[in-house]
Amino acid sequence: MKIKQNAFVLHRYLYKETSLIVICFTEYYGLVKLVANGARASRSNFRGMLQPFMLLTIYYGGKGNIKTLYKAEQISITIPITGRMIYGGLYFNELILKLITYNYDHLIWFHKYLYFLKTLAREKNSLKYIVCCFELSLLKYLGCDINLMFKFNNDLKNKSLYRYQTNNSFVNTNKLDYFSFSYYELFNIANYKFKDDKMLNVARRFTKIILTYYFGLKNINSYIFIS
Helix, strand or coil: CCEEEEEEEEEEEEECCCEEEEEEEECCCEEEEEEECCCCCCCCCCCCCCCCCCCEEEEEECCCCEEEEEEEEECCCCCCCCCCHHHHHHHHHHHHHHHCCECCCCHHHHHHHHHHHHHHHHCCCCHHHHHHHHHHHHHHHCCCCHHHHCCCCCCCCCCCEEEEECCCEEEEECCCCCCEEEHHHHHHHHCCCCCCHHHHHHHHHHHHHHHHHHHCHHHCCCHHHHC
8 A cells, every 4th residue: 555645854874775764754654664766876756855854745655664665756845944953953853763653643743843843944043942942842742741740839939949850750859959940940941931041051951851861862963963
């Protein structure tokens, strides 16, 4: 059966003499691994198509874990991400490759990803700010939602400190360290209020703690460029 999907190419690598293995993020099937036979040949219909940040319609099928890519059509021009913002796009791709499941419907996150790519292209906010919003949105999608971790209560004192626990919760603490946050900081992170550098650094510390513990940021090569 031939499957038709809107998709982005997240990663590709050489396969045999003239082919490529391509990992795509599809609209309804999440990540799919495909072989593009002859894609590196001079007369291949795939030449210039299997690029990152380009929205495609792909046609694929076959048995096994690696399907065959039959055809790719460009829906729109490549999203014009330039300069240091490219590092953000590469980081987004690596996170999705590591965290999103194969062959499973991720429609909501597919369109979130498209939104964040367009945000990088507009360059209205700093790279760190956009990356932090992306990280928080992805963590929320995966079930690591700060609003669930921390029960906000107007009766709590804003100056109280809370320490993150590895069971996705917070406890009161008197110790100010890398894993502790004030009520004010947690509230701002939950509401994406971190445009000043100080608060943005706190928010990035929070996402780094979660991503490192659960997903191992050391294995994300592009993190060094946006940290």
